[in-house]
Amino acid sequence: MINNLQDIQKISQTNVDTFIKIFGDWNKGWQAIAAEMTDYSKRAFEDGTATFEKLASAKSVEQAVEIQTNFAKRAYDDYLHQVTKIGGMYSSLAKDAYKPVEKAFQNGR
Template identity: 70%
Template structure:
């Protein structure tokens, strides 16, 4: 009886340790994603502000259209790059979070 109780206690402690590792990995990953989004937002704001200044100082409609077109292309390219980067971070987060669970499953098999 005592042996079974000790085994259950060990299993409970192992599960708690695994859960803490999992939450730690998720916390780090969310911090990286939040920092990345913050940087992107800052860059995007600075780029749009600079473009607005250029638009205000444009001499002709053609020049304004050229500035706007160039900005739209850069903004789209930057957005697509950011979406790809964030997607990779989410995939990495899921993979890292699964590692402790995978170790438990391997021990059980």
């Protein structure tokens, strides 16, 4: 009886420790994604503000069109880069979250 109770306590403690680790890793992943999105938003805002200032000082319509065209290209390229990066972070988060489950199934067999 005592051995069974000790085994149950050991398994319970292992499960709690695993859950705490999973939750901590999950939380860190979401924090990294949030920080990345904040940085991207800040960069995009600063680039938009700088472009507006350039547009305000444009001497001709052609110069204004060139400034706007360059801004649109940069914004599009930055957006695609950011979407790819965030997608990779979400994918890593999902894979990392699944690892303990996969390990539990392997240990259970």
